[in-house]
Each structure stands twice: as C-alpha cells, then as structure tokens.
Amino acid sequence: QKEVEQNSGPLSVPEGAIASLNCTYSDRGSQSFFWYRQYSGKSPELIMSIYSNGDQEDGRFTAQLNKASQYVSLLIRDSQPSDSATYLCAVNVSGGGADGLTFGKGTHLIIQP
C-alpha cells in the first residue's frame, strides 16, 4: 500500500523566517512529486513539482527530493502571513499513474506576524 506521511502540525513560523515542510513516501517506484497549497475552504493549488534528486527552486519556494531516503521537502523563504495554509505532499508512480496521486494528510502551517 502506497503511503505518504506528513507531520500534521500545526507548524508555527515567524514572519520572514524559513518554513520547512517534510514528507516521506513508501513506494520506491515513485517518480513524480508535487506540493500543493490548500487554503481553508478552497481547493488545492499546485506550487511545486519535482522529478529528480536535488533541489528545484521557484521564487521563494524550494522543493528538495532524496529518492534514496524516500523523502521530499518544501522550503518557503521569507515566510509571509499569506503562506498560512495546509501544504499537501503528493506522489505518483509514473508509467500510467496506476493509482492517481497519493496525498499525505497535509501540514498546517501558521506564519506568525
């Protein structure tokens, strides 16, 4: 059974600091990794995709992937109150995506002004 684990939080980070969100997955065959942000009452919004080991940067966001250790992380630099949301880690086994995306339960992030 494919599993994606995230600390549910809440993770409280002061404004301007770096927020670090972590995710581990069980299926070694996983090939595609995504981070979604979900505000309360809204649908998930894609913020980062990463497919190979290393770092992927987009503005204030950096996704990091380590397939050997089966973890993926998301760093948010210069955290803003508007970053307060639930962050969902999603994993897919490529080659047809047999089971669609498998999501973690999400980490609730609170940025304190």
Add this chain to the structure above:
Amino acid sequence: KAGVTQTPRYLIKTRGQQVTLSCSPISGHRSVSWYQQTPGQGLQFLFEYFSETQRNKGNFPGRFSGRQFSNSRSEMNVSTLELGDSALYLCASSLWLAGGDEQFFGPGTRLTVL
C-alpha cells in the same frame, strides 16, 4: 486560460438518492481525475479518464462511476448515496495521462448527504 470548472458547487441530497457532478478541464487538457476529500481520510483518488476511457481507478465501491466526453469534459455519478459520501469532490485536469504530469484542481463540489 480558464481554469478547471466544476458544477454545481454545492449539493444537498438525502440517503438513497443519486447525484451527478460535472467537470470541465483546462482547454487542451485531455486527462481528468476525480478525488474525494474528507477531514478523516484526506484526499483520495477515485478515477482517471483519458480519451473517453477510464484509465485508472481507486479503491471505491461501484456506486462511484464516471465518464468522459469527446470534448474532455467529465461527469461522475454516485448512486444510492450514503451519509459517508458527504465530502468535497475535486476534479483535476492534466495535459496528458496523470502519471507524472502536473494536475490542476477545480474549485470542487461540496456534497452533503442527509
């Protein structure tokens, strides 16, 4: 480019009824996936459609079904509704098969079963 749209946004039904939800993907996207989100279980994959064919299916009973039309629009149907079907139903579209491809979510349909 317009995003994924879903209708209706809210639905209230009673046990035993059936419901049909609709999803229009981003223009040019050919894959539509459906997910159920509940506080207890989180986001769970229902099924994926590509070129009018169901390609993948999650672990849900046969009461949950769907289809895709030639214009890539998709519908999902839930028959004989149960209280536990109350959830946010999300559809997501991707350019190609969802495996490995980025998926973009619509606003969701909030279903309440009384």
